[in-house]
Amino acid sequence: MLNKLKLTTALVGAATLVSGASFAETKVKGDIEQVFNTVSRDKADDQINGARGFSNETNIGLHGTKDLDIGATLKYGFVLEDGTSDAEYTTLDFANGFSVSVAEDSGANLGSTVIPYVSDNFETVATSTGVTSYKEDGTGLSGSPHESAHISFGFKADQGAFTYRYAPSGDSKTGDNSNIATADDGGSEQEIMFSGSLGIEGAKVIVGQYTIEQADDATAGDEQKFTRYGASYNFGNITVGAERTKADTGATSAGAEVETDKFGISFSPSDSVSLGIFTFDADKDGEANDEEGQMIQAGYNLGGLGLEFSFAQVENAGNTSGKDADIFQIRTRQKF
DSSP, X not given: OHHHHHHHHHHHHHHHHHHHHHHHHEEEEEEEEEEEEEEEEOSGGGGGGOEEEEEEEEEEEEEEEEEOTTSEEEEEEEEEETTEEEEEXXXXXXXXXXXXXXXXXXXXXXXXOOSOOSSSOHIIIIITTTSOOOOTTOTTOSOOGGGSSEEEEEEEETTEEEEEEEESOTTOOTTOOTTGGGGGGGOOEEEEEEEEOTTOTTEEEEEEEEEEOOGGGOOSSOOEEEEEEEEEEEETTEEEEEEEEEEEOOOSSTTOEXXXXXXXXXXXXXXXXXXXXXXXXXXXXXXXXXXXXXXXXXXXXXXXXXEEEEEEEEESGGGOTTOOEEEEEEEEEEEO
8 A cells, every 4th residue: 555655656746747847848928908099080071980999909829949859949839819820830949040930920020120119010000090001011912921821941140130931822821721732822922031230239120021922923913022121229228210111012003112211219218118209101103192100109017017108190191182190099918
């Protein structure tokens, strides 16, 4: 009886050890976000489209690491956004800075920016309210490589990181194997970028381009292209940034190209408070009016709860003269 008790105790102890090791390698991360928006429009025939309301978003995911016998570290995980698979990834990181990843919506990509926003970017504040179709990662384009199921190769050095990404089809998403046989129908996508400091303390640089091939080898129009290059610099509690993006839908008609310039400055008088001023100007080919926007933001960290305010003004939305709007947003976010 005593031997059986010792054996049972040993098995329970071993199981606890294994369980503890498993949880030590795998972490649960997530956040809960609540947003309140209000929109008022200036144009007389557009004033009835003013709106206000609440929105909520929940993200939860598992992230893990494991050292492999081949001298690489395996990173893996997924994120569920409001019950929908938003990101899944498996990455091999080697000691020399080289990495290989099979993923969707994960890793360094040209959807990122060097503009030092305090809260949401222009796209989220203005586009989500229906004021404008402006997008930070490509106005008018059908997608972007990092949002599709892809393979990417990366190399990190002291000056920054290079990334190359290839997606066989813009229609292929994680967990969807139904269209693999006709994957080329969606048009293949490629992305190459560099992001880093160039060895300059306080600096951040991003430059790159992604392309989207025409589906089914269509002859009408060219491939879609998106380029981004920008730089920011932090000195003390002030960060300034400037960036230019260009989206080309490949269409032969006017309006195929949109070139956007963005500028921003943020100031953090303390670890808890951040303030920022931002502008953008979108010049669309063939349009007489540039779409413009200005935004001020303020954020306060309550220690586990972020409280952020944004006020944006958009002029000539959709490049239509006089189609202006004011947007006010309150955002809270809790991380766990």
